[in-house]
Amino acid sequence: MNLTLLISLLLVQQPELPKTVASAACATAPSIDGAIGDAEWKDAPPVKFTMKFVSLNPAGNSTRVCTARFMNSANALYIALQVPDDKLHRSLDPLESDIALVAFARGRTLAPGDDRKGIGPDGLYVDKHVTGPGKDADDAQKDGEGASAHKDGVFSFEWSIPLDCKDPNDLQARPGDAVRFTLAYIDAFCADLRNTWIGASYGSLDDAAEWGTLQLAGDVKDDGKRSSLGRRLAGSKRLKVLSASGTRAVVEYSCIDPTGAERTAKAKIFVPSALQVDSGAIAPLYYSAGYELDDLSAAAAVSRGWIVVTPHQIEANPLVRTPNCDVALLHIARSLPFVDDARVMVAGGSAGGYMTLMLAAETFPLAGAAPDVPPVNLGYNAAYYLKQKSRIDASVPAVAGILPIIEQVAKVYGENTDDKTWYVHSPLSQIPTMTCPVSVAWTTADMLVPIPQIGDKWIRPFEAKGFPADFTMDRLKLAVTQESRMRLTDVLPKDAFEVWVQPPPSGTKTLEMPVSVTRAWSILILDEGAPEPKVDHLKNPVRLTRDKFYAQVLTGKIPVSQLTPAKLERLMDRYAGKEWLPSAGLRHLDTPEAEKADVLRGLKTFVRSSLEHARA
Structure with missing residues (x-):
């Protein structure tokens, strides 16, 4: 069921959040990680309010005392919301998840393009816009950030929302503006709404006339806010960060096509919030081969604590593209400082399964390959x-x-x-090199x-x-x-x-x-x-x-059996610039520098695994 339509089922309520809420001026952006610290939110006084909830299956009513904070700089609006919730729901298959939403309207009546942004567990962040009564759709590009954390029976959410965004489907406001808005929370959202509780600060999500007004601070400066994920990825010389919000970034990278010409391709990178701070923490990588992995499936992998990398906006079937773009992207992904190179998983289905096996032949080491019907x-x-x-x-x-x-x-x-x-x-x-x-x-x-x-x-x-x-x-x-x-x-x-x-x-x-x-x-x-x-x-x-x-x-732990004579020969060929798929004049190697770096990184990972590997 569409979330807009779902929350519209709420009866119009007496507003418990003040009809006009003041957004405080801030000079420093908070970290968007779901941890609402008093120090980073010191400029925004907490606003306690009662949010009314209804349940439709079975029918019921309840209330919860929530806390919200609002502050803005010249370039961004920051919102924090804390909702009491004893149980965290985070399942995507079958769907049963908790979701918080902030929605904006340009007038008393909702219109196509009005902005709304949602946050779920495990870094799930959605950027949507109204398309019609009871309907919304994903924005073509995600803007802003969102993160959540559940601790001691309280679910905390943080939004970073750019002001005056270039996207016409996003909030377009300036310091000092009055913005019509509402907050909502869905507890245990599922397909049949059984035991689902729906709460909102200002009545129905589909009736902007009932919403409140957020008065933005006017005398503010640019806080220089950049996505924490964007900062982490900016260190990669081969990536151009196109957008970054929450746990998701869209990047552009260069690769070499089968004719030997350099070209660019796009990818999505999902990184758990815990890895977005500058630390030495590392995590497994799940690489979606060939085809683009949808955001919900990626969120399920992120919920395991994994990093996810997937091609994005592919222009041709993987069989037509050949392994080149995936090879280059996997090299880049494995080089990221927060990726555990000893725990890399490649997976895909059909032509993506074919790509999975071809990457297994090229890559070393690899924790596992999971192709379906290749x-x-x-x-x-x-x-x-x-x-x-x-x-x-x-x-x-x-x-x-x-x-x-x-x-x-x-x-x-x-x-x-x-x-x-x-x-x-x-x-x-290539079977002999799939080890x-x-x-x-x-x-x-x-x-x-x-x-x-x-x-x-x-x-x-x-x-x-x-x-x-x-x-x-x-x-x-x-x-x-x-x-x-x-x-x-x-x-x-x-x-x-x-x-x-x-x-x-x-x-x-x-x-x-x-x-x-x-x-x-x-x-x-x-x-x-x-x-x-x-x-x-x-x-x-x-x-x-x-x-x-x-x-x-x-x-x-990489098995010693992965480094066979055939695999070692493959690695040496790549290091020396010798084609690993020599035929018909087609090229499949990455750049010489990337090939050498990837081979050396893989061998170092293998040797570090144990003394027995060093003797292999």
Whole structure:
């Protein structure tokens, strides 16, 4: 349910916060970390008020005595809110979370573009604007900062909101202005509203006529405020910080494309608040390969205390982009001072799963790789689309949707899917240098990444009915060369993997991935029966979780077995500037300086892991 519509269900209340609240003048910006210190907020006297709450399922009413503080400089407004709440709700899947909101209106009636900013647990910060009655949407760019902390039965929130922002959907005010506003708090927000309590300082969030007025201080100066996350990232020579708020930053970085030309790309970096101070603290890195990770999923990882790095606003499918941009971004991410290089996890699905495996082949050390349904033989997978292009029609909608992407990939690697270039860029050709633990899943019913490239024993023959005439997944019909017919079971040593074949779970949509204790590869084959025309990757909506895998590999102890002769040769080649995917004149190395620095950093991390590693 939309948060605006939800809070609008509140009955109009008598305001308990004064109708006009004065914002104090401040010269120094507070740290936006959720810890409301008396010293940093000394200019803003605390305002105690009673916030009225209602519950809809079951119906009920209650009140809580809250505390708010308001102060501003010439460039920013700072708001602190403390709400009594004995229990912290922080689950994103299933959704059950506490959320605080501040909303602004330019008049007595809400209008499209009016600003609102929300804060949840674990650094979750949203910047939204009104789009219509009971509706809002995310801003194209996040401005401001927000942070929270829960301690001793009190939930504390801090906002830093730029004044006169260039974004038309943000607060646009100047010192001395009177701003119409309201505060709201939702306790245990969930889909069915069971045991959800909704509170607001001034009646309905959808009726600005009932709101209060915040009188901004007029005689103030610029406090020089910069995002604490922005300050931490500014030290990286390869990053240009485009925006930073709360735990989230958008950055730009340079990389080299397959033709050898330098280009720029964007990324999002999420850093827990505790790591944003200048200290020696480090934390695990979760790198989302290939595709952009949405902010809510990133927040779930941040709630574990992890740093998250993900590509942002990608212009082409990962298979078309090749590994270059991800390689450069992962080098940059691993070099950040607060990243624990011994606890780096790479994950992704489909083409992102392909990218995960290619990064596992390039990177050292790596705590683990977690690909879902990755294509592992590009030649075969491309032939599946291109060699039966004339047969593919609306009867296989998911396949038809992917065909244009594969046609773009062919412009990079060539039209001949049996050419060795396709195999060299396949994870199958890189297996000897994938030495980290791998947790991977495929499904027997996959229409986009057909199971024959994994192993024949998991093929479930499909009935021709409903499919285009002569439609096939047969390797021998689609591929000619030995390489393009290769399967994972042909190249992965038998003692390197353990396989679990399981049907989809009944009664639940979540499945915890099994993990091998003795072998590097943990493989799940989800047995969903034969492929069907309308299927994409999965017949059944199943969410895979990897809590056991993460617990097993994110210990900071890198197994000696990761540094094999093949892996060491790969590292030496990279250090010397020798292409690790030599084919068709394509370039995949990062800059010489970045390659050397990454190789040396990885080897130092490995040696520091233990004396036994130093002797390897």
